[in-house]
Amino acid sequence: MTSAGPEGKIMNEVLLDAIRHNNWATKRLVEFCLDQNLSAEQLEVRGVGTFGGILSTLHHIIEADGSYVRRLAETELAWVDSDEHFDLQKLLIWASEAEQLWEELLAKPIDVERVVIVDNGTREVRGGIFVAQALNHANHHREQVCAVLTGLGIEPPDIQAWEYAWATGRIWDRR
Numbered sequence: 001m002t003s004a005g006p007e008g009k010i011m012n013e014v015l016l017d018a019i020r021h022n023n024w025a026t027k028r029l030v031e032f033c034l035d036q037n038l039s040a041e042q043l044e045v046r047g048v049g050t051f052g053g054i055l056s057t058l059h060h061i062i063e064a065d066g067s068y069v070r071r072l073a074e075t076e077l078a079w080v081d082s083d084e085h086f087d088l089q090k091l092l093i094w095a096s097e098a099e100q101l102w103e104e105l106l107a108k109p110i111d112v113e114r115v116v117i118v119d120n121g122t123r124e125v126r127g128g129i130f131v132a133q134a135l136n137h138a139n140h141h142r143e144q145v146c147a148v149l150t151g152l153g154i155e156p157p158d159i160q161a162w163e164y165a166w167a168t169g170r171i172w173d174r175r
Contacts, residue, residue, distance in 0.1 A: 012106040015131060017161075017170065019106060022138050023099040024167070025159035026065070029142055030058055030095060032157045033149075034088045043088075047151055050144040055088065057148075061141045062091050066098040068130040068137075071116050073105045 033043075033054060044053040051057045066080040079086075079094050086094070112128030146156035157163075165171035 012108075012110055015106055017164075018135055019102050019131070020168070021161045021164040022065075022135055023095065023102060024164050025142055026058075026061055026138055027092060027095045027099070028157055028159050029145055030062075030088055030092045033058070033145075034092070036149075036154060038152075042152055045148055045152060047144060047148040050148060051141055054145050054148055055086075055091075057141050057145050058088070058091050059086055061138050062095045062098065064137055065134055066094065066101075068134040069098055069101045069105060071118075072110060072127055072130050073101050075101070077101065 038054065043055040046053050051060055063080055066077045070077045070080060077094075077097060079097075084090075110127065110131075112126060112131075114127040115124045116127055116130070117123070118125055142159060146159075149156040162171065
């Protein structure tokens with residue numbers, strides 16, 4: 001279980017940069033794709049070894065992230081596992097909703113040893129694995145979207161943690 005530190009702060013703070021970068025990078029990539037005015041055909045182009053096209057991969061990232069965080073938060077996100085129609089604009093909204101739930105979750109203790117039942121009741125997993133999987137999964141598939149964009153002749157945005165640090169003031173030049 002997460003405990004309070006010396007100043008009474010929740011120890012989840014060590015996860016804030018990682019989770020915030022994860023959310024920022026996904027939203028940044030969706031926003032970038034929106035700004036490119038990609039055609040329906042471009043959104044469906046698949047790269048070798050990728051999950052799918054740009055739109056389906058971004059949906060996969062955001063839906064999975066929502067699934068991970070809702071299980072940890074023990075709440076629901078109506079769009080997770082739904083058949084609701086989506087486009088890039090809708091994905092951006094869903095990513096923001098998942099981001100808000102991550103912030104709420106990290107503001108209080110997380111029992112990383114809590115057992116969560118998954119895979120239609122066939123398996124059990126420790127709650128902390130959802131955090132690790134959320135970060136790994138999103139990074140993996142965001143790189144696939146970037147590879148597809150590159151294949152289309154479009155230079156993808158820099159979404160690595162260093163760029164997040166510059167965008168959020170978490171890194172700076174010395175005087």
